[in-house]
Amino acid sequence: MSTIVGCIGAGNIVKALLAGVEKSGVYFPNRIGIFDVSQKVCDDFREKGYTVFSSIDDLVKSARVVVVAVTPQVIDSIMQQIKNALSADTIFLSLAAGVSIKWYQEQLGKDCKVIRCMPTLTAQVGLGAFAVSRAETVADDDYKAVECFLSSCGIVEEIPESLMCEVVPINGSAPAYFYHMTRVILKEAVHMGFDEDTALRLFVQTMKGVQRCC
Numbered sequence: 001m002s003t004i005v006g007c008i009g010a011g012n013i014v015k016a017l018l019a020g021v022e023k024s025g026v027y028f029p030n031r032i033g034i035f036d037v038s039q040k041v042c043d044d045f046r047e048k049g050y051t052v053f054s055s056i057d058d059l060v061k062s063a064r065v066v067v068v069a070v071t072p073q074v075i076d077s078i079m080q081q082i083k084n085a086l087s088a089d090t091i092f093l094s095l096a097a098g099v100s101i102k103w104y105q106e107q108l109g110k111d112c113k114v115i116r117c118m119p120t121l122t123a124q125v126g127l128g129a130f131a132v133s134r135a136e137t138v139a140d141d142d143y144k145a146v147e148c149f150l151s152s153c154g155i156v157e158e159i160p161e162s163l164m165c166e167v168v169p170i171n172g173s174a175p176a177y178f179y180h181m182t183r184v185i186l187k188e189a190v191h192m193g194f195d196e197d198t199a200l201r202l203f204v205q206t207m208k209g210v211q212r213c214c
Ligand SMILES: NC(=O)C1=CN([C@@H]2O[C@H](COP(=O)(O)OP(=O)(O)OC[C@H]3O[C@@H](n4cnc5c(N)ncnc54)[C@H](OP(=O)(O)O)[C@@H]3O)[C@@H](O)[C@H]2O)C=CC1
Pocket: 008, 009, 010, 011, 012, 013, 014, 035, 036, 037, 038, 041, 068, 069, 070, 071, 072, 074, 078, 095, 096, 097, 118, 119, 120, 121, 172, 173
């Protein structure tokens, strides 16, 4: 069976993304393909009903949308591996920080369809904040297929590619700031004599309120 989306690399960000997609119920897990060098990652996704591939070429041939979710230092060799498995219809959804659309086009040909995205770990609870830019080669129908996938677990905002690095502190890295702030405040609260759970409830509720006031 062919898949709708195939993920190359299924570490932290893909686990979060697919947890959110799964919760939405919009896609059957078996229509989502996984290729990862980690046996544990593959076993975990297979157990949940995802289609796990042992060949990266087979994953690429099967999927309309190929999600590139490995760390930037291994992308180069992956692009060389998959070059021959691509069809003109393959749409790349790149989650890799700092890797430009132009770079993909230099590796795969100027006609390849690439959507660059800065995602967030908050997709796992259906509150993803996806900033995306697309190559000129991405037609509206192709873009809609990707937008539909991402919007099952968050909001999608199209931004100029020139702002793709600048957006990182606004969405991609921002969860870390909130976790860090929460940890610092809870530590101080416990130091002052509060019960940690009570302090967490008060602080989280306040953050929710601030968000609603924005
Ligand atoms: N985590 C985040 O919050 C965000 C991440 N991103 C981007 O997403 C991408 C992935 O990040 P993240 O999920 O955190 O990284 P992880 O290291 O958690 O996940 C990458 C996965 O890819 C696997 N892998 C490594 N080499 C290959 C290969 N050749 N073929 C297939 N799989 C491979 C890794 O296996 P192993 O561990 O065994 O090497 C791992 O399971 C990065 O480019 C990052 O910039 C963007 C925004 C937010």
